[in-house]
Amino acid sequence: MEEYVVLVNPQDEVLGLMEKQQAHINGLLHRAFSVFLFNDQGEMLLQKRASMKYHSPNQWTNAVCSHPREGENYLDGAKRRVKEELGIETELSEKFNFIYKADVGGGLWEHELDYVFTGSYNSEFNLNKDEVEEVRYISMKDLDQEISEYPERFTEWFKIILEEYKHNF
Secondary structure, three states: OOOOOEOOOOOOOOEEEEEEHHHHHHOOOOEEEEEOOOOOOEEEEEEEOOOOOOOOOEEEEEEEOOOOOOOHHHHHHHHHHHHHHOOOOOOEEEEEEEEEEEEEEEEEEEEEEEEEEEEOHHHHHHHOOOOOEEEEEEEEHHHHHHHOOHHEEEEEHHHHHHHHHHHHO
């Protein structure tokens, strides 16, 4: 099944739909969301993208990052993908939104109006192995050190969104 993204202008006004991979090839601005989950120790959940993903396979990133469907709001899309990828349900809070553009290799670009949500979770996962290879929690201090030492292990957009998150909090 082909997936489509919602193309928008910087004011989040809908311009139309485009097949997801084509939007990434063309580098066109589209709607997206990112979810950061934390446990009771304040550690951030990371997911390792599945090896079969068409871009950024086997790289670590935030808990969930995806795109709302046509007619779906950002929060509902984020909750849907948390359930689809991690097999869990948890409350999410919108924190901020911003626009970024990142070269993800292979002639593909992420150019997104990204709404960032946070939540907490402290139980078991039921991972969708088509999407997620594995998950782990990490302290912010250890995450900063690991990104500094091994930036290639992390998705380009996660590094951008993490810096924006730190700037906002």
